[in-house]
Amino acid sequence: MTEQTQAVENSSRFGGTSVSQIFLGIFGHFIVKRFLFFIFVVWLASTVIFIIPRLSGQDPVKEKLLLEAQRGGAMQTGLDAMAKKYQKRFGLDQPMWVQYTNFLKDLARLDLGVSIAFFPRTVNEIVFESLMWTLGLMGTVTVIAFILGTLAGAVLGWPRRPGWVQYVFMPLLTLAAIPQYLLAMILIFIFAFKLGWLPLFGGYSVATLPELSFSFVIDVLRHAVLPAFAILFSVVGFWAIGMRGMMINTQGEDYMIQADAKGLKGSRIFMRYAVRNALLPQVTGLALVLGTIVTGQVLVERVFSYPGIGDILFQAIRLSDFFVIRGIVIVIILGIAGATFLLDVLYPLLDPRIKVRS
Amino acid sequence: MVQPTIEETRLSTEQAIQTYREGARISDVDALVVDGLSVYYETESGTVKACDDVTFTLKQGERFALVGESGSGKTTLAMALMRLTRPPGHIAKGSVTLHERDLTNLSDDEMRQARLSEIALVPQGAMNSLNPIMRIGKQITDGIIDHLLDDDPTPNKEELDEIVRDLLTRVGLRPGVSRLYPHELSGGMKQRVAMAIGISLRPRLIIADEPTSALDVVVQRQIMQTLGRLQEGLDASIMLVGHDMGLVAQFADTIGVMYAGKLVEVGPVEEVFSDPKHPYTKLLIGSLPSLQEKREFLGIPGLPPQLVALPPGCAFADRCPSRFDKCGGSIPEKLDVGGRRFVACHLYEEEVQS
Ligand SMILES: Nc1ncnc2c1ncn2[C@@H]1O[C@H](COP(=O)(O)OP(=O)(O)O)[C@@H](O)[C@H]1O
Ligand code: SF4
Ligand SMILES: [Mg+2]
Numbered sequence: 001m002t003e004q005t006q007a008v009e010n011s012s013r014f015g016g017t018s019v020s021q022i023f024l025g026i027f028g029h030f031i032v033k034r035f036l037f038f039i040f041v042v043w044l045a046s047t048v049i050f051i052i053p054r055l056s057g058q059d060p061v062k063e064k065l066l067l068e069a070q071r072g073g074a075m076q077t078g079l080d081a082m083a084k085k086y087q088k089r090f091g092l093d094q095p096m097w098v099q100y101t102n103f104l105k106d107l108a109r110l111d112l113g114v115s116i117a118f119f120p121r122t123v124n125e126i127v128f129e130s131l132m133w134t135l136g137l138m139g140t141v142t143v144i145a146f147i148l149g150t151l152a153g154a155v156l157g158w159p160r161r162p163g164w165v166q167y168v169f170m171p172l173l174t175l176a177a178i179p180q181y182l183l184a185m186i187l188i189f190i191f192a193f194k195l196g197w198l199p200l201f202g203g204y205s206v207a208t209l210p211e212l213s214f215s216f217v218i219d220v221l222r223h224a225v226l227p228a229f230a231i232l233f234s235v236v237g238f239w240a241i242g243m244r245g246m247m248i249n250t251q252g253e254d255y256m257i258q259a260d261a262k263g264l265k266g267s268r269i270f271m272r273y274a275v276r277n278a279l280l281p282q283v284t285g286l287a288l289v290l291g292t293i294v295t296g297q298v299l300v301e302r303v304f305s306y307p308g309i310g311d312i313l314f315q316a317i318r319l320s321d322f323f324v325i326r327g328i329v330i331v332i333i334l335g336i337a338g339a340t341f342l343l344d345v346l347y348p349l350l351d352p353r354i355k356v357r358s
Numbered sequence: 359m360v361q362p363t364i365e366e367t368r369l370s371t372e373q374a375i376q377t378y379r380e381g382a383r384i385s386d387v388d389a390l391v392v393d394g395l396s397v398y399y400e401t402e403s404g405t406v407k408a409c410d411d412v413t414f415t416l417k418q419g420e421r422f423a424l425v426g427e428s429g430s431g432k433t434t435l436a437m438a439l440m441r442l443t444r445p446p447g448h449i450a451k452g453s454v455t456l457h458e459r460d461l462t463n464l465s466d467d468e469m470r471q472a473r474l475s476e477i478a479l480v481p482q483g484a485m486n487s488l489n490p491i492m493r494i495g496k497q498i499t500d501g502i503i504d505h506l507l508d509d510d511p512t513p514n515k516e517e518l519d520e521i522v523r524d525l526l527t528r529v530g531l532r533p534g535v536s537r538l539y540p541h542e543l544s545g546g547m548k549q550r551v552a553m554a555i556g557i558s559l560r561p562r563l564i565i566a567d568e569p570t571s572a573l574d575v576v577v578q579r580q581i582m583q584t585l586g587r588l589q590e591g592l593d594a595s596i597m598l599v600g601h602d603m604g605l606v607a608q609f610a611d612t613i614g615v616m617y618a619g620k621l622v623e624v625g626p627v628e629e630v631f632s633d634p635k636h637p638y639t640k641l642l643i644g645s646l647p648s649l650q651e652k653r654e655f656l657g658i659p660g661l662p663p664q665l666v667a668l669p670p671g672c673a674f675a676d677r678c679p680s681r682f683d684k685c686g687g688s689i690p691e692k693l694d695v696g697g698r699r700f701v702a703c704h705l706y707e708e709e710v711q712s
Contacts, residue, residue: 254486262501263473
């Protein structure tokens with residue numbers, strides 16, 4: 001946790017009904033503080049992103065045009081004039097501080113600029129579209145993997161589990177050791193190539209146009225199955241191993257011995273004492289992972305040519321599409337900072353020991 | 359009020375014996391009969407006999423204090439009485455009979471039902487024995503709810519609140535404590551909550567494992583008083599585990615001394631204090647501060663033996679000032695020396711036989 005939250009000892013002096021009022025007052029204030037911190041992080045990171053490319057001394061527009069010119073075999077004459085024109089268009093001929101304030105203004109309006117490679121499409125359009133694919137796939141898979149993995153880990157870390165549990169879950173965990181892209185290729189080979197049950201690549205069939213129809217939804221789901229499983233298998237193991245470790249730690253706690261001494265039912269000890277306590281670090285992990293899913297899964301998305309943000313990032317780097325790269329990095333920053341902000345705000349509700357400093 | 363200093367609150371031997379509970383109501387009914395109980399830990403370096411062939415009886419209403427150095431097996435014994443021994447430990451031999459019911463023969467669910475309702479634990483280090491993310495009230499009621507029988511009416515929220523309020527008041531806490539979380543309580547308050555839980559189903563035997571360790575002396579006193587009052591109110595028996603001889607002497611009727619996993623001496627507190635039999639008990643009592651002499655706490659020279667590699671004879675032989683030929687050869691049996699006193703030492707064999 002960050003330094004802003006801490007366990008406050010001996011708050012018992014706040015007895016009586018005023019506790020909730022005091023708490024709400026502090027809490028409201030605390031959220032404001034955390035939000036300002038969130039804004040600060042985003043500003044700082046964005047500024048770094050603004051500065052770094054300019055330190056390299058390269059001119060992204062010129063590079064790009066040069067690349068196009070070579071590819072097209074066009075004459076290099078007039079290239080400078082053309083570059084000037086483009087730079088004017090993208091505002092790159094302005095003094096640095098004007099560019100910077102413009103950049104911040106655009107950022108505040110969440111306007112990420114225009115793509116160089118896919119001109120005149122805006123970065124917002126491109127990033128938003130691919131983000132939907134990535135979030136749809138990764139968000140769903142992450143949440144399912146978290147639930148399955150945590151459940152499996154909870155049962156595996158429970159000394160009174162039935163014996164067969166081990167034989168079901170343990171092989172599943174070994175899948176976590178296989179790299180995602182390798183698992184992706186194995187799945188493609190078996191289910192798409194050999195058996196032909198599922199499509200080989202893409203987010204939807206080439207012949208269809210994106211529309212909101214039943215058959216299109218089915219088509220999208222069929223395309224999502226293999227990438228989803230490739231990611232799911234490896235991530236379930238991650239959550240299961242973490243949860244199992246926490247459950248085993250919990251067993252040694254005094255309150256677990258006392259729960260037994262109280263003659264509580266096994267199910268209550270499992271859920272209310274062991275799982276509920278072991279879950280706390282898992283939730284922290286989930287929030288951080290949810291923050292990073294906007295980065296997409298470059299390897300898996302490449303293998304499946306899935307139109308997610310990882311795939312777009314790969315293309316943008318290849319085409320040196322500076323503005324798209326910058327837009328994606330900003331989205332990643334927003335995702336991670338946003339998840340941290342949410343975690344800070346919600347965690348005190350899960351763990352009463354973490355309270356807010358007034 | 360002027361707070362007493364530590365010096366003033368520590369009891370000397372003489373005071374301890376004087377303040378011994380007079381006229382205690384101890385019935386003739388056997389509450390707890392422990393017979394030949396042995397608990398072993400199977401470790402990589404061998405079998406640790408942490409509790410070996412322990413036999414004693416507790417009458418209803420009796421206060422029994424178990425003392426001994428750290429590592430002598432007191433907690434192991436206490437946990438075994440509740441069948442809470444965890445791997446690598448296991449109960450190797452012996453029986454535990456509570457009001458004529460052999461606990462070692464109960465099914466797991468019968469044993470679960472017996473915990474808290476018949477035999478309750480007030481744990482060692484109550485600091486961490488409460489679930490950190492559950493309100494105190496809930497931690498009191500969940501034990502009650504899990505002990506409802508099929509034909510018991512399910513208590514509603516008001517009834518449960520009433521029970522919690524009553525229990526908290528009994529142990530000297532404000533009813534408002536039920537809404538707090540453990541980290542909001544002081545050590546003494548947590549220990550009181552642990553007692554409230556312990557008595558919630560009116561058990562017939564309370565096991566209190568060093569209930570006052572890690573508390574300051576003034577709070578220790580208060581906790582012990584409350585515990586005694588609760589036990590008398592329930593007419594329950596109590597087994598108090600502790601290492602503070604002064605505190606124990608003031609509280610208990612009977613004392614049991616444990617050394618290296620064995621119960622080496624049992625007897626009424628006043629007699630054991632005025633005339634200790636076992637050389638180890640003698641040293642323990644002799645090392646207590648005395649009013650007349652005002653000497654330093656001496657401690658006992660030497661270290662307790664490794665429980666994995668016990669010597670063939672008496673486990674105390676290495677440190678015993680009275681050892682003689684026989685001591686290294688065979689393990690001393692428990693001897694009845696009369697007057698409800700028992701001692702396991704070769705010194706008394708002839709006395710008993712004659
Ligand atoms: N889980 C365990 N595994 C192995 N040995 C143990 C375990 N728990 C306790 N012991 C051993 O049993 C002996 C008695 O421990 P314990 O009952 O905690 O003593 P006490 O409560 O008197 O301090 C110690 O010597 C300790 O090394
Ligand atoms: S049996 Fe021997 S060594 Fe052991 S306590 Fe008695 S006299 Fe000492
Ligand atoms: Mg102990």
